[in-house]
Amino acid sequence: MHTKEYSMEIGGKTLIAEFSNLADQTSGSVIVKYGQTTVLATVVMTKKEKDIGYFPLVVDYEERFYAAGQILGSRFIRREGRPTDEAILAGRAIDRTIRPLFNQSMRNEIQVVITVLAIDEDNDPDVPSIIATSLAIATSETPWNGPVSAVRIGEKEGTLIVNPSYPQRVDSPLDILICGKDGKINMIEAGTKEVSEERIKESFLLAEKELKKIEEFQKQIISEIGKEKVTIKEKKPSEELKKLFMEHVAVKLEEIIFNNITSEINPLKDFWLDVVKESSPEESYIAGDYFEEEIDKFVHKEAIFSNRRPDGRAMDEVRPLFAKAGAISDLLHGSGIFFRGGTHVLSVLTLGGPKEVQLVEGMEVQTEKRFMHHYNFPPFSVGDVGRMGGINRRSTGHGALAEKALEAVLPSKDDFPYTIRIVSESMASNGSTSMGSVCASTLALMDAGVPIKNPVAGIAMGLMLGETKSTSDDPQYKVLTDIQGPEDHHGDMDFKVAGTKEGVTAIQMDVKIEGIPSKILVEALEGAKIARLKILDKMTEAISAPRSDTKEVAPKIIKIMINPERIGEVIGPGGKVIKSIIEETGSEVDIEQDGSVFITGKKDAVEKAKKIVEDITREYYAGERFDGVVTRLFDFGAMVKIGHNTEGLVHVSELAPFRIDKVTDVVEIGDTVPVIVKEIDEKGRVNLSIKSADPLYAEKKGAKPQEGGARPSSREQVGYNRNNDRGNGKNNNRRY
Secondary structure, eight states: OOEEEEEEEETTEEEEEEEESTTTTSSEEEEEEETTEEEEEEEEEEEEEOOOSSOOEEEEEEOOGGGGTOOOSOSSOOSOOSOOHHHHHHHHHHHHHHGGGSOTTOOEEEEEEEEEEEOOSSOOSHHHHHHHHHHHHHTSSSOOOOOOEEEEEEEETTEEEESOOHHHHHSOSEEEEEEEETTEEEEEEEEEEEEOHHHHHHHHHHHHHHHHHHHHHHHHHHHHHOOOOOOOOOOOOOHHHHHHHIIIIIHHHHHHHTTTOGGGHHHHHHHHHHHHHHHOGGGHHHHHHHHHHHHHHHHHHHHHHHOOOTTOOOTTOOOOEEEEESOSOTTSSEEEEEEETTEEEEEEEEEEOGGGOEEEEOSSOEEEESEEEEEEOOGGGGTOOOOOSSOOHHHHHHHHHHHHHHHTTOOOTTTOOOEEEEEEEEEEOSSOHHHHHHHHHHHHHHHTTOOOSSOOEEEEEEEEEOOOSSTTSOOOEEEEESOOTHHHHHSSEEEEEEEOSSOEEEEEEEESSSOBOHHHHHHHHHHHHHHHHHHHHHHHHHOSSOOSSOOTTSOEEEEEEOOGGGHHHHHOGGGHHHHHHHHHHOOEEEEOTTSEEEEEEOHHHHHHHHHHHHHHHOOOOTTOEEEEEEEEEETTEEEEEOSSSOEEEEEGGGSOSSOOSOGGGTOOTTOEEEEEEEEEOTTSOEEEESTTTOTTHHHHTTOOOOTTOOOOOHHHHHHHHHHHOTTTOOOOGGGO
16 A cells, blocks of 8 residues: 655644545545544546536535444444435535536536544544545546635634634534635635624634645645646637527526516526527537526626616615514414515424434434424425425535524523424525524524524625736625525625624525635625614514413423432332323423433423422421321321322321320321321431321310320410421411
């Protein structure tokens, strides 16, 4: 095995790139190690072009359980199954980073496969995976305008840090993955805790410095071992094709695009393809690409030089808004409807108990999720007919983005112990349903009575970037607020920003060009803040704050604390006791090691179960008063049940203030009797007294004191009750 190794320091740790003949049938491959986290990236490009109308790039991110040193999977299938959400999201991040750097007219199939070989307790594989992918492609013969670099920025004790470890990320107020090249940023994925735009700007600047170091490291490697790139023949349109476009299509573009008749674009494209097929069939293979390029130029020119948008809005104008909390059905725990122009989203929330958490057991993440946001994009939302069911990368990514945006404002488990699931349904799509999902889901949270810290709203910012004559020229550009339709499809940037009135909670950025200067991104952040505050105003008109309580149809959860040493008593042998509580009350009972007990169910059932658990785990003290039930009789006394599973002995001498010959003279099995705890002996046994609770009880039951026997005076009785009637706090001196 032949190897060549390169290394550099980043974030206080060594990054190693090892090239070998391990996967020598590929176009390019590399193993990258960061700490002990190790990934293999490979790329293969076919020699033959496909006759299709799009660039066929596939990115597969493969997790391996052995990487974590564990045998995972289900009990019956001990191997990797469908990709986890973490794998899907990592694959999407890599795809979004490398795709803009390919010539989109290529039709050779390209497959990038990243395999995680080892993962340590500190280092996330996503950063080394992006760098490995960049090196594998850049050193191969595959045409590509890389390299591209990646870095993660976190914060510890007020200081920004590079590539924070897993433990450092747990409490970090920001967690931002940033990719880019040549001093520009081309991909962002961020989850933050209401962080200011100024702080995010600082993270951009730090990331740019680190990205430059990694880029120089990669360029050195490429210069030494990089293969010569395959030349892709440019498919340029003929003058005849350009003339046909001007005659048949260009004259209609303004009418369709700038009268906001976007539904006519696809029929116009079909018409154009038919014209080319008839008049210039040899150029049919590039007719579709040429159509898209010309619309792209047209939309850019009108935005940059004429301040024109397809729907006539100003560059910083948000489309008409509508917000509604609830009112879908009385059976739902919470719901929200949000419109932003032609984008309409319905979010529905369901509350569950602690047992309904999602168990996540993957190579990278093994945890319990108590908050889940899922996103659906049915074909009818764009007026299409298509396959229903299942999930894809887009749905997973959009759902995760909204989930990340909302997590920052959710209450803690101690304050709100529910499991929360939100499903966002895209009902009509015309630009950024993911940010519409954030808004609709916030309305659903407040409608359900979830005490969120602050409402969250999201907006998508776009960009039309003009060409520059040299690298020193400032680019001509226009930042667009709330992109839709042609701006989303033909624009250069999709910059999604979610947050509260206090700060940003999530960012996701994709580009169609090689990168965006941070100066423009900062401008877009400020525009997003203005739009976000406007949207929040509309949302709080619909519902100003979370409802004071959950709805009647939602389950109720009570949390109580018990002595951890008594958990076994509540569970019982083989779970017998806890099962009986669940069967008797219809509630769910969940116990944690620290003694936290969560009881979930209908209100009355929850209260009943709570009382049973409290009775089981109750600590008894001398002087406490109860009404108990006689369960067993002995010659020497009676057993009286005073708690769910607690009995105490009333000795015959404690039945009455005078001598009793037979226990049955005073009590029978099934009698309800007043008792006071006399003492708890050294073995934990409870000794009770009826005569201390009610000195006259025996006489009321027909027992008579023996001739000459002792009987307390009325004064003694009154004094006893005044001093010892602790059960109800009443002064009962008039009773006697």
